[in-house]
Amino acid sequence: MVRYQMLSRDDIVAISSLHKAGHSTRAISDQTGVRVRQVQRYVRRMAEMGGNKIPAKRKPPGNTRKTSLRTLRVVHLELERNPRVSARKIREDNFGLLSNVSVRTLSRRIHDDLQYLSYAARPKPVVSVAQQEKRLAFCDRMKDWTIEQWRGVLWSDESRFIVTSSSQGRVYRRPGSDHLDPRYTAPAVRFPDSLMVWGCFSYHGVGSLVVLPKNTTMNQGN
Structure with missing residues (x-):
């Protein structure tokens, strides 16, 4: 599934200018790097608005992200400082910044955005x-x-x-047994x-x- 492509104000202005200059949808896509389908949507919106106004930038679908670039930088520094730290510990140590971010979401951001994967630590002999x-x-x-x-x-x-x-395995027993x-x-x-x-x-x-x-x-x- 292709993710939603966020367009900047410059992208929208470029699409509008090129369309008014008579360029085809494919040519606009090639010059701006915006997918053809999305160019077609903006051209259609311009036509609905009379062809003179530039369509306003739309919010992306779905919920607003709770992790900003600043948040990810802090998480990155925590992981570089201590690769053994857990997502729960990072949230606890930076609660003022991550209070509205769940541990599950934070784990997903660590994996998807920061590209950190979890591995078993390699054993290494202790050298005095x-x-x-x-x-x-x-x-x-x-x-x-x-x-x-x-x-x-x-x-x-x-x-x-x-x-x-x-x-040794694990067993269930009552307290006091x-x-x-x-x-x-x-x-x-x-x-x-x-x-x-x-x-x-x-x-x-x-x-x-x-x-x-x-x-x-x-x-x-x-």
């Missing part, structure tokens, strides 16, 4: 300041290495895998079995994947 300094020092030491030097490097890492479910009742609990393993896996790669290719015996751990010293 000390680790950052070590990584920068490593890069500084190796920045002038040649391909021949890198061919002699073996990269390796290990990872620990635990096979257990972390889903025993929350330790077996009907309301979920089984949990305190010290689950684990597998340590070690792998490596180099300039020449990928090495074999080594799976250590169950519950065996290793570190840089192994």
